[in-house]
Amino acid sequence: MSENLVAIFVPSMRGGGAEHAMLNLAIGLQERGLSVDMLLIRVKGPYLSKIPPQIRVIDLGALRVLTSLRGLVRYLKKEQPASLISAIDHANIVAILANYLARVNTKIIITVQNTALTILSKKRKLKIISILLLMKIFYSWAYAVVAVSRAVADDMTNLGVIDRSRIKVIHNPVITPEIKSKSKSNIEHRWLVTRDRPVLVSVGRLTAQKDFWTLFKALKLILQQRPIRLIILGEGEERESLEKLSVELGIEADVDMPGFVDNPYAYMAKADVFILSSAWEGLPTVLIEALALGTPVVAADCPGGSREILQAGRLGRLVPVGDQKMLAEAIVATLDEPVRPVDPEALKPFTQEAVVEKYLELLKR
Structure with missing residues (x-):
């Protein structure tokens, strides 16, 4: 058993919130003196270049999460890390099963990054039953189950996956020293x-979950009152349909989607308002980052952590999911009021330092 070795298991380093959180956790643990291996099913993604050389990258050489089981068992038998931290539900199940098959004493800590009720509702009944059954069976075998927000923990309990007393809430390590320093970089957008009108910024993958359709419709309503522009940073399978919708709504000249950018913080810091329009979340990383940069925010009150982060609306306006009229009104109201600074203490639980400390306590338990 390698007492100083911690493995972190994620499918890839694609530009998602869970991957970014696990990268920040890996860096934080390594800086505290632990040896860290990053186990990837596919060694690709924009965050790959951000992994420091002190962290070893292990290629499990698989095409899918399920087919990574063999490589993960082989790794556990050979390296025998003291702990393995996994993220994303399918990877969580494979991590627990691999540990059982490897017959080692590695502590499996699974992190649940998203609420499940909304996601499961989009699947067929048989698949829902299968997923819930697998979660109920395997999650109970984990050394620890970590939910990234109270909303996620409550969701798991309501689904009957695991008893609430077995779930530990530890937020993702979102706020790092890098955010502030990179936010000061010059951007040429x-x-x-040329600030001749307000600019809204939103960050996220172009998927159904982020509900940029509602944001586009809200933008159209605002444009009927005043000039405004919207920048969305991210890439995904819904790009074509969103581009088509912008043309249909006649807002294409006021929307820009430059794709994934290496430094979204410079955009977020310069935005007049940051928007989170998601239909569901677990712990919306970008919302926390925007608050940390002092940017006013408006967020959909979606299943997940937005209400928790914004302290029921005290730190930013919350609007019903999918309500373009209320979203437009909240954006206009936020633009028309003075910027209110956020108390740093309100964001302390989301700092890399605080989160790493909680994981260290968990690893030593």
Whole structure:
């Protein structure tokens, strides 16, 4: 058993919140003196280049999460890390099963990154039953189950996956020293250089979950009152349909989607308002980052952590999911009021330092 070795298991380093959180956790643990291996099913993604050389990258050489089981069992038998931390539900199940098959004493800590009720409702009944059954069976075998927000913990309990007393809430390590330093970088986006009207910024993968359709419709309503622009940073399978919708709504000249950018913080810091329009979340990383940068925010009150982060609306306006009219009204109201600074103490639980400390306590338990 390698007492100083911690493995972190994620499918890839694609530009998602869970992957970014696990990268920040890996860096934080390594800086506290632990040896860290990053286990990837596919060694690709924009965050790959951000892994420091002190962290070893292990290629499990699989095409899918399930087929990574053999490689993960082999790794556990050979390296025998003291702990393995996994993220994303399918990876969580494979991690627990691999540990059982490897017959080692590695502590499996699974992190639940998203609420499940909304996601499961989009699947067929038989698949829902199968997923819930697997979660109920395997999650009870884990050394620890970590939920990234109270909303996620409550969701798991309501689904009957695991007893609430077995779930530990530890937020993702979102706020790092890098955020503030990178936010000061110059960007050459024409809308943020020539400030002739307010600019909204949103960050997220172009997927159904992020509900940029509602944001587009809200933008159209605002444009009927005043000039405004929207920048969305991210890439995904819904790009074509969103581009088509922008043309249909006649807002294409006021929307820019430059794709994934290496430094979203510079955009977020210069935005007049940051928008989270998601239909569901677990712990919306970008919302926390925007608050940390002092940018006013408006968020959908979706299943997940937005209400928790914004302290029921005290730190930013919350609007019903999918309500374009109320979203537009909240954006206009936020633009028309003075910027209110956020108390740093309110964001302390989301700092890399605080979160790493909680994981260290968990690892030593």
